[in-house]
Amino acid sequence: MKKNSLKYFFLLFALPFLFSCERDLETEGISRITNYPVFDMPGEQFMSVPVGGTFNDPGVTATEGGASIPVTKTGDVVDTSTPGVYVMTYTATNKDGYSASTKRYVGVIAPDAAAADLSGNYKRNAGVFGVSKVTKVGVGLYTTDNVGGVAVGGPATSIFFYNPTGNRLVGPEQNNGTGVFAVTNATYSPAAGTTPASYTWTVINPGYGAAPRTFVKQ
Structure with a gap:
């Protein structure tokens, strides 16, 4: 009995090592650390050109582990x-099959929109009456620091957004x-008589509702 007990003891003791070796063989050659694609985008991510202008895509490159x-x-x-906003997507896949992508945005701007300047402070006419600072950064290209008119705007x-033609905005x-x-x-x-300029849009983001938001220039 002692001899058989000892035999079973060694068998049970060895089983985990046998299965461990089998798992190692099954995963042999599979990378345990994956380097996701890293992009380098020459030029600006948001670009604009006037109608009839020239756009040359600076392209995008990607590396995996250098x-x-x-x-x-x-x-x-x-x-x-043709005035409008064009979006290009650049995708790269690493050796483990993981993909990543980045985008470039190009606005083609009509003459009337190119000549306009929508810059200024705009206050939302509802909610907490947050102020949006709109800044022109290119031909028909703008930023706002408070897309939804929350109490305090900022990077988040x-x-x-673009003004590609007439009174149309595209974000x-x-x-x-x-x-x-x-x-x-x-x-x-635009402003008309004693009525100040304003803009209206609906914010698409899980933290915002579906109601239109109007901002009036101060």
């Missing part, structure tokens, strides 16, 4: 004869580093 990897470009083809509520889907935002149904109303 080594270059291929980048695939999809999305819009920029037509500089900042986006880029394409974008990641500002703290969340993904876009605006829809966006229009601008």
